[in-house]
Amino acid sequence: MQRTVDTSFFAGSLEASPKAQGILSTLSVWQRRVISRHQLARLDARLLADAGITEAQRNAELRKPFWR
Template sequence: MERTLSSDFVSESSKSQAALPLRVISNLLLWQRRMSSRHQLARLDPRLLADAGISEAQRFAELSKPFWR
């Protein structure tokens, strides 16, 4: 059976539409991990920060970032 240009276009379009929910879910999970790790970072006491080699300024800089960055 012979394919036409329009059927290829529809096929590619439906593939990109199917990938969209996966990208959205992937981004949501990434943002959730960032928020969780920043909450954990916020709870660290100065001794644990020093053990991890993180300064107060570095912690403040990380905690100041929005969840999407």
């Protein structure tokens, strides 16, 4: 089950707050990184080769924390 940040819930109250919009934007980026790294972890050797990604590159990406 994937959970997403629904920015529409906050849309009315955040229009006047650029700082809050920036926070939501950052959270959204972090969430996309987590999801894409989970997907990357599930790829088999054939799919990695098709994407042009080596095992070492995948492992390096998977070791990164979500904020990088």
